[in-house]
Amino acid sequence: MAQNNKNKLELTWIGKYDEHQSLEPRILIENKEYSYGKPETSTLPNGKPWNGNMLIHGDNLLALKALEQDLSGQVKCIYIDPPFNTGSRIDADGKEIGYDDGIEHSTWLSMMYARFNVLYNLLREDGAIFVHLDDNEADYCKIILDEIFGRSNFMNRITVDARSPSAFSTVNPGMFVSSEYILFYAKDRSNLIENRIRVPRTPDYAYNKFILNYDLPYSEWEFISVSEAFSKYGKVKSSNPETILKAYNKFIIENAERICRYTAISDSGAGQKVIELKKKSLVNPNDIFMLERNGLDNIYIINGQQLAFYSKNIQEIDGKCQPSKLLTDIWTDIAWEGIAKEGGVTFKRGKKPEKLIKRCLEIATSNPEDIVLDSFLGSGTTAAVAQKMDRRYIGIELGNHAYTHCVPRLKMVTDGTDQGGISKTQNWHGGSGFKFYELAPSLLKEDKYGNLVINKEYNADMLAAAMAKQEGYTYHPDQEVYWKQGFGSETDFIYTTTQFMTVEALSAIHDTMAEEETLLICCTAFQKECKQAFGNITIKKIPQMLLGRCEFDKDDYSLNIIDMPEMMESEEEETEE
Known part of the structure; x- marks a missing residue:
């Protein structure tokens, strides 16, 4: 860490301040052999044309520069999963991985620094970026992002439970590493609307009171325990404990509006009207008092405590009503096992679950007009998820798997034949499409x-x-x-x-x-x-x-990407981490 003459803390490394000529703003050339479907066209807020979803094959730094003029300030959400810089090209099974990510540390920092500067320019003022890394570079990367995006625009470091100890892994000494991290930044925190997300949870049995006569005025409500109500009204004939528990959980979901519990009211945190009602209820035992609130849920108070209703925790998630809780910055509920064939392509130690990308997009995007960008597209997961969520997208990939993985995968998404990943929860049956572009050679x-x-x-x-x-x-x-x-x-x-x-x-x-x-x-x-x-x-x-305007006749600013294996490796070769 160093402090520059602008009194701003920043990370320095060998090569950061080397003189570099400006990048050449290349043009993109559509390769109609690989374009597919009927991508929607429209006009961007800046008045420039949007010609449809884009899949770009080429060096991602040059490709980002090619987009900058037309799309500066137009991208709503960026998700990238850059090489982790682990220092190894061999996975746990002794197989070569797709990215040669053993790049010398300062080189990795320089390459990412250049890309983040262009990505920042592409983001809308109300946009957000998610950067997926592990322990090798996450902390250094955060300092770079603090410098470019501003420390005040740091939203969260999301910890992802990315793998479970396997029989192979547990023979190694030391603590098993299961975490990866997503650094979440806003372009401008004051403009970002962060959507509140609820995720499934186990039933909360602390909600133990059942209102017998919920349809009557609140002053006449009578309470019994939820277990009594289930015994009286629950429809279960089996004596099998698992069957009974399943029926009980279904019962509390179906009756969530009349199931509640007492919660304490803080004199320091509650509003004046609530505190007054609390005091009134304490001198009128077992009477129920209500505070009516315009545009908000009414508050019910009995014996100095508030009634919290279970219905507030029941939400439809992925097409199913279920108990839920607010999303936190620790994500343990997304399964990584079994994703080897998601999208019909295999991508060793690099593929991310579609559900993970969906969650990021749910946090930062809301509308079909929102543009999603991934400049390390890999097997095409971000583009596939964006298309299934009816978002516009740009995906950039240098490797040959732009042809062998991304194109076939997105064709299946367009046709609706890809019913894995998030397809069923999104009710996805196909549509839209994409245009495939090659990065033009140097002018x-x-x-x-x-x-x-x-x-x-x-x-x-x-x-x-x-x-x-x-x-x-x-x-x-x-x-x-x-x-x-x-x-x-x-x-x-x-x-x-x-x-x-x-x-x-x-x-x-x-x-x-x-x-x-x-x-x-x-x-x-x-x-x-x-x-x-x-x-x-x-x-x-x-x-x-x-002449002298930019750096011509240079085609490779890459992070040493190598070709991926062909589509659909045999099941014998697949492993689940």
Whole structure:
């Protein structure tokens, strides 16, 4: 830890302050061979088009930079599960794992630091990020996130019970490690609406009073024990203890509105009206008093104590009414065993349960318009969950498993044939779809003399799109006016051409322009007279106008990702942790 000249504590490491050229803002090219379904299109709040769910194959730092111009401030929720930097590529069974995450510590920090800065820019002001890690880097990562997001925007460190001791694991000495962590940050805590989540729990038998005549006015209520009520009204003929307990639990759920218990009223924490009623009830034993509250549940008080009703703890969760409790920052209720085939793909020691991702999205998103992003997509779990929850999504994956895992999995989600994971609780039967994109190659490449020249892989449309992105314009070719290839505002346009630009050609364009319109022309060569020909036309030469602007001809900022095994390994090879 160090304190910089702005009086802000931050984590420093070798290489953090090394000079790096700016990332090249690449374009994305749709590969229609892998796009699937009918993803919904719309317009983003910033006025730019949303062309549907995105699955991007390519270096995730470059891909994030490619998204930044159009999607800055548009993403509602980010979940990432980056390499844990464990120092090993071999799992407990002696098999090679997907990520080569044994990266030297300072390199890991530098790579994540660069990504977090772009992710921060992509988040909405009311957005949130969830970063899933283990003990190896979680504490260092938190300090980085404190620096970028602000310590005041730290919401929770969620502890996840990620694995159970197995016969293999228990032979090793020392304490068995079962925990992983999710660092939960808001972009701006004051803007984030954190949805309250309830989770299933065992029945709470402390609620032991049953109101016999609940339908009568509260002043006439009579109480018996819940066990007496069950004996009297419960419908069970079996003498089997398990059957009786099951029937009892069903009974208290079905009668939750008339089941209650006494709770103490704190003189220091309760409101004045509640305290007054408490005092009144103490001098009127066994009488029930009620405080009516507009828009809130009424409060009932008897013998100086409040009646707490069991119905407040019964909630429909995953389509089933059951006892519940408020979600805490310790998650032990999500099963990790048996997820090996979730989504129809196998992903050793990297796959997360769909239910885990669903919970994160439930906390931070509410609407179908919300965009979810995962830049370490792995086997595609986050995208699959987002689609089943009717959220828009962007998934980025560098490895070959973008083809072998993510695409097949999301096709099954789109078709509705994937009925595992959260499909049944979401009543998912298919729909929507996704577009598959490749990260374009670098716009400029070195020639044999070491000079940066326009990449020969770029055709005219690609070049026009790339130059629009480089100059901060939205690429959107006009169907009628050829030189309106992109716009910066309603009256500012860009035109890119490889043709030699003459004054005559420039004049022909100028004659078709409205008085208030301006135009930037990017071309490979032009007559020098073009420079001053018209006040509302600016002309620049490529590639010279781009030199020194960003780091061209670099394609790999990766965290050393290697290919994953093919889809659906044999059952003999699968293990459950």
